[in-house]
Amino acid sequence: MFKSRFLLSVGFLFVALTSVYSQKQMLYTQPAAGLEGVFVNSDEVFQIHVQSVETNAIELKAEIEGETFETVLLDTYIENGLWVIRTKRAPGFQKIDDKLAAHKVLSVVLNIEIPKNRAFWVDSSLASVELTGLFKYINLNLSGGDCKLNAFRGSGIVNTLRGSIEVETEDNQIEAVTRHGRLQVANNAYGSQHLNLKSVDGDIRVTQSE
Secondary structure (H helix, E strand, C coil), X not given: XXXXXXXXXXXXXXXHHHHHCXXXXXXXXXXXXXXXXXXXXXXXXXXXXXEEECCCEEEEEEEEEECCHHHEEEEEEEEXXXXXXXXXXXXXXXXXXXXXXXXXXXEEEEEEEEECCCEEEEEECCCEEEEEEEEEEEEEEECCCCEEEEEEEEEEEEEECCCCEEEEECCEEEEEEECCCCEEECCCCCCCEEEEEEECCCXXXXXXXX
């Protein structure tokens, strides 16, 4: 009897949650000719996944879910040679009282494909960033989120406040500093590329393939 009631309760909870939290997806494509790269500038994005691939266009897939998902819009435009991606609210949206907002769930996830050997910038107090592939230059400024670079080739700067930094690279000179975290860094003093990694509270780990 207890087991059947428990399963019934779990099933009811699942239905309730799926009915409350809905999702929308958006797809954007931007020709890459003449562009140096992409700049994501938003404090509402939760995760950013980026792959550099053989392509002539930048593709952005956005997944937005939560109680206020319908009010979230993406604002994209070209500025200083970069395709800028920002979030904004729909006209008429009224900001919820801060005490109530803490209980509202909103998740914005960006999946981006970018041509190889382009620049990628992020400025966000929330987002965690995962990059894979060849980039000309990166500049990532994160507060609460982590940074992970997979099979990474390129130069750039990564700054985090609380988030950890994990890098898998090759032929890269590494400068790494963390104030309160742990360092585990493999450095190539004669590498042709250069990464500057800094964190206040996060750990920094770098591995390099031969």
